[in-house]
Amino acid sequence: MKKVLLVGLLVCLFAGSIAVMAAEKAKEVTEFIIDNSSKEGFVTKGQWMTDEGQGGQGFGTDSLWAMVNPKGSDIAWWRPNLPKEGYYDVSIWYCGDPNNDHATNALFIVAVNDKETKVFVIDLKKDFGKWNSLGVFKCKKGDKAYVSTNSGGNGNGIADAVKFTFLGTKKPK
Numbered sequence: 001m002k003k004v005l006l007v008g009l010l011v012c013l014f015a016g017s018i019a020v021m022a023a024e025k026a027k028e029v030t031e032f033i034i035d036n037s038s039k040e041g042f043v044t045k046g047q048w049m050t051d052e053g054q055g056g057q058g059f060g061t062d063s064l065w066a067m068v069n070p071k072g073s074d075i076a077w078w079r080p081n082l083p084k085e086g087y088y089d090v091s092i093w094y095c096g097d098p099n100n101d102h103a104t105n106a107l108f109i110v111a112v113n114d115k116e117t118k119v120f121v122i123d124l125k126k127d128f129g130k131w132n133s134l135g136v137f138k139c140k141k142g143d144k145a146y147v148s149t150n151s152g153g154n155g156n157g158i159a160d161a162v163k164f165t166f167l168g169t170k171k172p173k
């Protein structure tokens, strides 16, 4: 009788560990976030200053800002290392504008295969403090897709966070 109980217990433990393994497999990472504070995947050129206040609505502990510059020569790039080819939603997050000096026409560029694909004109005085989707892009595995912004708008430029969310290998409807 004791043997039966022991075998029963072992079967239960085995089934339990299979269930845990299955649950862990289901928790596949699908969101790839690059913040201005990320150690990898975020690069700038030119003059960017740290803003820890962020109007209380930045992503993470701080964000960067660049003084309005007609040449737009202050540039920030977010470049994730994607684990597989497929369709990704690309979203941007920028902090609040407590001094009312952010650009209303900041350029954000999405590039795939290292080629600029789509340009967006973003009003940084609106929709801050949340993820804003720029759309769905087919990206290759690796670090060939990126988002960039610059200081060439009519107000200060902001570099905060970008998120690539894996949607699948087939084009979402």
Ligand SMILES: [Ca+2]
Pocket (backbone or CB within 6 Å): 035, 036, 037, 058, 059, 060, 061, 062, 063, 159, 160, 161
């Ligand atoms: Ca940030």
